[in-house]
Amino acid sequence: MAERIDGKQAAADVKASVSAAVKTLPGQPTLAVVLVGDDPASEVYVRHKVTDTEECGMRSIKKTLPASASQQEVEALISNLNHDPEIDGILLQLPLPQGLNPNQAIECIHPDKDVDGLTEASGGRLVLGKTGLRPCTPTGSVILAKRALGDDLAGKNVVVIGRSILVGKPTALLFLAENCTVTIAHSKTQDLAALCRTADILIPAVGRPEMVKADWVKPGATVIDVGMNRIPAPERGEGKTRLVGDVAFKEVEPVAGHITPVPGGVGPMTRACLLQNTVKAACYRRGWPMPDGV
Incomplete structure (x- = not known):
């Protein structure tokens, strides 16, 4: 049974480090x-x-x-x-x-105030490996992977499902910067399930409810579910919905080594990384020394 990666606690820890940094x-x-x-x-x-x-x-x-x-x-x-x-x-x-x-x-x-890391200039800085503000959700995904596996991710095989400019591509680049071997999968990928089974770290980010099944996941792999999808939940009453990820959580949890829940996984980290970026933006702009922990 996979160990659940607690995004809420990870976000609280990032928030605490930001609070400490601001005081300096x-x-x-x-x-x-x-x-x-x-x-x-x-x-x-x-x-x-x-x-x-x-x-x-x-x-x-x-x-x-x-x-x-x-x-x-x-x-x-x-x-x-x-x-x-x-x-x-x-x-x-x-x-x-x-x-x-x-x-x-x-x-x-x-770009110096782009705390979401979404402008063309921010994207260019990311591609070139230059100092800049990184997109929050991809940054949070890396933090959660390190929470599960430790700070050294070098050599890990990473498969990112999704090539969006908002999540898929920057996520791939950030894991590449961690010396991972990264593959970006998408709608034209042949035998997607087989490719996913090669991943030490699997990151679905396509917005398709519960697309990733148990037989897509290598036993012991770390699964970072970026998907956020609302689906009907008639058991909660007429017209009610519930939030699910891109991963069929109940199926995959017994196979994976670590997994993020939805909700309570990547979502809280996105907000926490926004706070980090605000501190970084202030330090870059004003010439302040960058505090430890951000």
């Missing part, structure tokens, strides 16, 4: 969160992010625009935050209301 800084890092529209889920996410930031001793600024805001208005707000010397990080909460172009808006964020 000569000033207070500041994160600006931009929320466009009134999507209920986005409002909850933003509220959590604001709370997390403040609990770590940093300053949080929430900027809101109505759902009727134009692309120009969104980009103008981001531009103002770029030019504000007090702002260290900018987070644009997604999704944006229909009719707005999220990629175009993200590209307006200055």
